[in-house]
Amino acid sequence: MADETAVADTGAEQPGESSGTGESGESGEELRFAYSGGDSEEWAGDLTGRRLGSRLPRLVGRSFALAWAVDRGAVVALLVCQLVSGLSGALGLFATTRALGALIGAAQNPGHLGSAVPSVLVLAAAAGVRAVLGVAIQGLSNRLAPRISREAEFRMLEAATNAEMAAYDHPGFNDRYDKADRGVEVSRDMIGQSQNLVSSLATLVAAAVVITALAPVLLPLLLLTAVPQALASVKGERITYLSFLATFHDRRMLNMLRWNLTHKDQADQIRTDTLAPYLLAKYRASGTKVDRTNDRAAWQRARVTLLGSAAGGLAAALMWGGVMFLLGTGRIGAASAGTVVFALRSAAQGLQGIVGYGSDLMRTGRYMDDWESFVEEAAGQRLDRGALVPGRPRHVALHRVGYRYPEADEDTLHEVDFEVRQGEIVAVVGENGSGKTTLMKLLSGLNLPTEGVVAWDGVSTRDLDPHALWRQTAVVPQEFARWPMSARENIHLGQPRPGGDEEVRRAAAASGADDVVARLRSGLDTLLAREWWGGVALSSGQWQRIAVARATHRDAGLLVMDEPTSDLDPRAEHRIFTGLRRLAEDRAVVLVTHNLSNTVIADRIVVMDRGRVVQQGSFQELTTRPGLMRDLWLLQQDRSAPPGVDGALRGD
Ligand SMILES: Nc1ncnc2c1ncn2[C@@H]1O[C@H](COP(=O)(O)OP(=O)(O)OP(=O)(O)O)[C@@H](O)[C@H]1O
Numbered sequence: 001m002a003d004e005t006a007v008a009d010t011g012a013e014q015p016g017e018s019s020g021t022g023e024s025g026e027s028g029e030e031l032r033f034a035y036s037g038g039d040s041e042e043w044a045g046d047l048t049g050r051r052l053g054s055r056l057p058r059l060v061g062r063s064f065a066l067a068w069a070v071d072r073g074a075v076v077a078l079l080v081c082q083l084v085s086g087l088s089g090a091l092g093l094f095a096t097t098r099a100l101g102a103l104i105g106a107a108q109n110p111g112h113l114g115s116a117v118p119s120v121l122v123l124a125a126a127a128g129v130r131a132v133l134g135v136a137i138q139g140l141s142n143r144l145a146p147r148i149s150r151e152a153e154f155r156m157l158e159a160a161t162n163a164e165m166a167a168y169d170h171p172g173f174n175d176r177y178d179k180a181d182r183g184v185e186v187s188r189d190m191i192g193q194s195q196n197l198v199s200s201l202a203t204l205v206a207a208a209v210v211i212t213a214l215a216p217v218l219l220p221l222l223l224l225t226a227v228p229q230a231l232a233s234v235k236g237e238r239i240t241y242l243s244f245l246a247t248f249h250d251r252r253m254l255n256m257l258r259w260n261l262t263h264k265d266q267a268d269q270i271r272t273d274t275l276a277p278y279l280l281a282k283y284r285a286s287g288t289k290v291d292r293t294n295d296r297a298a299w300q301r302a303r304v305t306l307l308g309s310a311a312g313g314l315a316a317a318l319m320w321g322g323v324m325f326l327l328g329t330g331r332i333g334a335a336s337a338g339t340v341v342f343a344l345r346s347a348a349q350g351l352q353g354i355v356g357y358g359s360d361l362m363r364t365g366r367y368m369d370d371w372e373s374f375v376e377e378a379a380g381q382r383l384d385r386g387a388l389v390p391g392r393p394r395h396v397a398l399h400r401v402g403y404r405y406p407e408a409d410e411d412t413l414h415e416v417d418f419e420v421r422q423g424e425i426v427a428v429v430g431e432n433g434s435g436k437t438t439l440m441k442l443l444s445g446l447n448l449p450t451e452g453v454v455a456w457d458g459v460s461t462r463d464l465d466p467h468a469l470w471r472q473t474a475v476v477p478q479e480f481a482r483w484p485m486s487a488r489e490n491i492h493l494g495q496p497r498p499g500g501d502e503e504v505r506r507a508a509a510a511s512g513a514d515d516v517v518a519r520l521r522s523g524l525d526t527l528l529a530r531e532w533w534g535g536v537a538l539s540s541g542q543w544q545r546i547a548v549a550r551a552t553h554r555d556a557g558l559l560v561m562d563e564p565t566s567d568l569d570p571r572a573e574h575r576i577f578t579g580l581r582r583l584a585e586d587r588a589v590v591l592v593t594h595n596l597s598n599t600v601i602a603d604r605i606v607v608m609d610r611g612r613v614v615q616q617g618s619f620q621e622l623t624t625r626p627g628l629m630r631d632l633w634l635l636q637q638d639r640s641a642p643p644g645v646d647g648a649l650r651g652d
Pocket of ligand 1: 405406432433437
């Protein structure tokens with residue numbers, strides 16, 4: 001039998017052990033998925049017969065509650081059908097005794113055959129009603145299942161968009177999302193499983209009522225046949241679940257490799273770097289480990305099922321012996337014995353259904369738990385800030401701000417003071433990894449500081465309604481979205497301004513996206529989604545022009561641009577930077593750039609180094625005064641020096 005050591009028995013590697021591919025000559029850190037599965041281990045501890053017994057009613061309740069939320073009429077109809085079906089099952093069984101008695105009498109005296117007709121008719125009617133109700137129940141379940149699934153998905157998506165941005169940096173968040181997603185997938189099965197469970201229970205109760213009336217002594221024996229199989233089923237579930245946990249990291253690895261091997265973004269490098277055999281070997285190695293663990297679990301489960309079936313079979317033999325004993329000693333008549341046989345068969349079916357559908361429902365319930373916890377608290381990351389609604393910000397500032405990414409060993413930002421006012425352009429420069437993008441995330445309220453305060457017109461971003469704050473924010477991130485929508489939608493993002501297309505065209509003109517749109521086959525109507533939808537493909541630079549147009553179209557008081565021109569040709573870049581001053585008239589503009597000549601247009605330049613602000617000043621001041629900005633500026637100019645001239649590199 002399986003027990004707590006099931007994982008170890010499966011031979012799977014435990015956290016901390018190698019999950020690499022075993023290639024020789026490799027050193028360094030092993031790629032391991034950082035999240036161990038959180039409360040899933042706790043869940044394995046819950047997989048005991050007693051806990052399941054108390055959980056099933058709650059799971060059924062939850063299924064019907066979710067169904068109730070999407071279609072009350074169908075739920076009422078379903079419950080009525082179930083009830084009537086159960087009653088007609090019991091009625092049919094009781095009618096069996098009479099019908100059998102009459103038939104046995106008619107066998108001895110054919111003239112009495114007519115007396116069997118009424119009870120046979122009741123039998124037939126009960127069977128007919130059950131059959132019709134079965135179809136109705138099926139139809140209602142089919143109606144409810146997709147609606148439940150869609151509702152579950154909607155709630156999950158809503159929860160995901162209401163999570164803190166920092167959630168994505170928590171190792172567990174994406175995993176919890178995946179699990180919740182699995183919950184959505186299986187939610188459609190939940191109502192069918194619940195109603196089959198209830199129906200099996202109704203069948204069992206009807207049969208038990210009949211057996212209690214005719215031969216109560218058989219009832220404990222009946223239970224005895226069911227218990228070993230039920231226990232075996234629970235143990236089997238536990239083994240399967242533990243092997244699922246044990247293969248967690250390798251299954252993650254398989255997913256990651258599958259994505260990398262097939263995704264378009266890497267497809268060119270997979271080929272030119274001849275990387276495929278190496279990645280495929282990793283895939284095969286992880287796959288082999290998963291298979292090995294699953295094989296062991298399957299073997300364990302087979303052993304447990306065999307034991308359960310053998311014990312159940314023994315109990316069944318006892319029970320049938322009991323029926324023969326009762327009949328042989330004249331304690332029940334032939335008609336009652338016949339009915340008991342029917343009832344026992346029906347009870348066995350009911351029990352089997354309870355065990356089978358019960359364990360299916362438990363499995364579904366586990367995923368639904370994950371779904372529920374995600375929906376309720378977005379994996380602990382639900383946006384939970386103040387409700388103050390900011391106006392167009394006139395002053396955005398950081399006061400002694402520190403920021404540490406979740407699970408990071410050290411702070412990314414240290415004691416940062418920073419400000420930008422409406423009408424001002426502030427450029428932020430610094431070497432890679434100095435914290436510029438992180439600073440942008442804090443300014444735009446995407447992340448909250450772990451120390452200090454980020455204030456919009458004196459109010460901490462913690463106290464502001466985040467959605468209202470983002471309505472006042474326009475951001476061009478380094479990695480901007482390429483929405484599979486029309487060019488127009490890609491600029492107005494479903495939030496057209498009163499001027500309609502006029503405003504869209506003006507924003508496009510400011511970023512050079514007007515030239516892109518002019519060349520599209522249907523102008524602003526053109527679908528920008530080549531891969532799936534037959535639309536038009538844009539180059540990286542053309543997309544970047546659209547992304548900048550998107551930000552300028554927004555009527556937001558804070559404009560944050562993180563490397564907005566990295567892919568642009570000089571003409572487009574020139575257009576954007578010369579237009580920035582006009583944009584800044586009623587906005588606070590923050591610009592991150594590595595191209596230091598672009599910082600000439602800024603009112604102030606903030607220089608960052610290893611998470612600290614190390615210099616501030618105008619372009620003129622910073623490029624003439626010794627310091628990081630001047631060093632970087634001279635390095636950038638160095639490429640223009642003729643061969644052999646190295647004076648610029650000295651930085652003097
Ligand atoms: N999601 C994250 N989780 C943990 N650490 C992060 C995360 N994002 C960034 N960091 C760390 O924060 C530091 C600063 O990153 P950031 O992206 O802010 O730098 P940057 O100045 O914008 O760099 P670049 O010029 O390359 O764009 C880096 O050292 C990086 O390791």
